[in-house]
Amino acid sequence: MSSLKRIVSAAAIAGGLVAGAPAALAAGGGGHGPELKHQSWTFDGVFGRYDEEQLRRGWEVYENICKSCHPLDYMHYRNLEGIGYTTDEVKEIAARFEVQDGPDEWGDMFMRPATPLDPFAEPYENDAIAMLANGGVVPPNLSVINRARDHGADYVYSLLMGYEDDVPEWAMEEDPNFSLAPGKSFNSYFPGYAISMPQQLFEGIMEYTDGTPATAEQMATDVSAFLQWASEPELEERKSLGRYVMLFLLVLTGVLYAYKREVWKGAH
Ligand code: HEC
Known part of the structure; x- marks a missing residue:
């Protein structure tokens, strides 16, 4: 194999690994309970960025509701x-x-x-x-929870939206002896389903200063995004560095290819 081919195929393998990694991670989510409620986050993907308005709303949710129990x-x-x-x-x-x-x-x-x-x-x-x-x-420290759990933001969102008044049928099928101890709530996304945190988000429990209607989904989304930022404030720098590295590799590949053609031109 020529050295150029080696470089190109190494780059292709690296590219494949990078592109394939999220899919491989997504496939590994244990067989219990329902699938996480995946959301489309502004900070997903190579060009992902935080939405500061959303983060400030998320802070308001933390300040109004979560901070009475959870440290950051x-x-x-x-x-x-x-x-x-x-x-x-x-x-x-x-x-x-x-x-x-x-x-x-x-x-x-x-x-x-x-x-x-x-x-x-x-x-x-x-x-x-x-x-x-x-x-x-x-109540655990929330400043690193999004990094400590797979699909952190989706997990926190699902957890906050995952309360059931009655033990659902699928859980009884999984374990016919399942019962909730006093003081515990049923949560479809918490390991073991019995959680000591009561349901927190009810429509209208707080008001946003920017006038956004405070539905449970809205508060769950915003606070999950805020906690993502808290656990990874440097995300945007990391991603832009990653983009520069990819661009650099691309340019380098082009230069090497041009150089190879130049060197071999006379040989044919
Ligand atoms: C009344 C106190 C209280 C409030 C208010 C509260 N929590 Fe909790 N939270 C808890 C407790 C207690 C636990 C531990 C649950 C357990 O281990 O069973 C917990 C656990 C959690 C977990 C961790 C689950 C895990 O995987 O370990 C997350 C995430 C969380 N809370 C998010 C929030 C968010 C976000 C808010 C605000 C919207 C909030 N909590 C408000 C008491 C509270």
């Missing part, structure tokens, strides 16, 4: 500038939260309004209190 560790209020809030808006948002500071000159800890430099406030003072409030389970 590793994030600071100033990070919200990354979804289009101005410095002043971030100051104002931070000031709605209280954080502990101190000790003061008397050796006491005290509470004060948060500033943009503070990490997000924790919903509970400690895990024991969190467990007491949530049926023995600590």
Whole structure:
């Protein structure tokens, strides 16, 4: 095989791997419960980008509903500038939260309004209190959940929309002895289906500042996108770097091909 052919076929294999990877991942989703409710996200694909308006709506959902139970560790209020809030808006948002500071000159800890430099406030003072409030389970940190679960955004969306009032027939067929312990809710997408988080999203439970109607689907979509950003704020840079690399490889292939033709021209 000529070296050019080798390069071209290596590039083709690499291209095939890149194109085939999502399909291979999608095929691997365990045989239990219904398929995830796949959504079309603006951040999918090579040209994917975040929609900042959606991310700000998602933040509103987190602030209004999720933050009373779930921490967003590793994030600071100033990070919200990354979804289009101005410095002043971030100051104002931070000031709605209280954080502990101190000790003061008397050796006491005290509470004060948060500033943009503070990490997000924790919903509970400690895990024991969190467990007491949530049926023995600590609500997990949500800042990395989208990366920790396959198809993170689709999973969070499906989970939030996956509550059933009664145990569905398919679950009884899977396990005729299935029963929900007190304090648990049925969720089609949670491993084992019994979840300690009650259903959260009901139409009109909050209002969006941009006037978007707060349907359950809308809130689930927006907060899932927001959590995607929280777990991968650098996604756009990563994708644009990837595009440059592909372009570079393409140009390089062209140059090598032209060079090969030039070198072999005299040989025939
Ligand atoms: C009343 C407290 C409470 C609120 C409010 C709440 N959750 Fe939860 N959430 C929990 C608890 C408790 C768990 C752990 C469930 C379990 O392990 O059974 C949990 C688990 C989760 C999980 C993890 C599932 C997994 O795979 O481990 C996600 C994702 C989640 N919540 C998202 C949200 C979002 C988004 C919101 C806001 C719309 C929200 N939660 C609001 C209590 C809450």
